[in-house]
Amino acid sequence: MGLWGCCMESKKDLTIVCFSGEFDKLLAAFTIATGAAATNRKVTMFFTFWGLNALKKADGRRALGKDLLSRAFNWLMGGRKQLPLSRFNFAGISPKLMRGMMRKNNVAQLEELMEAAHALGVRIFACEMSMHILGVRQDDLIDEVQSVVGVATFLNESENAHIIFI
Amino acid sequence: MKHFLDITHETCPMTFVKVKLQLAKMAKGEELEVLLNKGEPLENVPRSCEEQGYEVLSVEPTDNDRYLVLIRK
Numbered sequence: 001m002g003l004w005g006c007c008m009e010s011k012k013d014l015t016i017v018c019f020s021g022e023f024d025k026l027l028a029a030f031t032i033a034t035g036a037a038a039t040n041r042k043v044t045m046f047f048t049f050w051g052l053n054a055l056k057k058a059d060g061r062r063a064l065g066k067d068l069l070s071r072a073f074n075w076l077m078g079g080r081k082q083l084p085l086s087r088f089n090f091a092g093i094s095p096k097l098m099r100g101m102m103r104k105n106n107v108a109q110l111e112e113l114m115e116a117a118h119a120l121g122v123r124i125f126a127c128e129m130s131m132h133i134l135g136v137r138q139d140d141l142i143d144e145v146q147s148v149v150g151v152a153t154f155l156n157e158s159e160n161a162h163i164i165f166i
Numbered sequence: 167m168k169h170f171l172d173i174t175h176e177t178c179p180m181t182f183v184k185v186k187l188q189l190a191k192m193a194k195g196e197e198l199e200v201l202l203n204k205g206e207p208l209e210n211v212p213r214s215c216e217e218q219g220y221e222v223l224s225v226e227p228t229d230n231d232r233y234l235v236l237i238r239k
Binding site: 031034035037038039040105106107108112113116119120 | 187
């Protein structure tokens, strides 16, 4: 056990900043997160700006927020089921085709990866500042969000981690 | 008690994710037999199990480039 304990300790933690709100980029983020957690790394995901869309409880379109602008923004952005592809989105048709191709090739769907990330103990933080701008409250986000934090906490929690920005 | 998991139809990262989650459900001392493909799963599943302090008891080739890996938690 000593030997393996020693090897585990030498593994760096991993923090993924999920800034983008595109389906393919979030898929990449969750693939890396679950892969790293399954191979014994401590993983933290920090969601900010467009990335927050993946964490909304409402996976379709909903006008969240208090003022007109934030309500319009949130309705336009939508949730997990509305995420566009970063290329060849074709008004939202391509993500549906992509999901079909993934199913056909037995590749895990975004929801499946998110579930696995939670089961593997990946920590999910949401950015306080961007939630404030977009009028999104923690109640609007899925229960898996561990806490709403600022950049200082994110950096403190990532002191011994590789940081990947997606 | 011996458990069995077939990950030959899974792709990265669900191959080792499923093994890790299955092992998490098991009690210490129980065994898990994993059927996996050669390549990435064969290289990574036994290694990440050993890193966690689990014992890889055997790695046996079967048919069609598939392997049976026996792990004790």
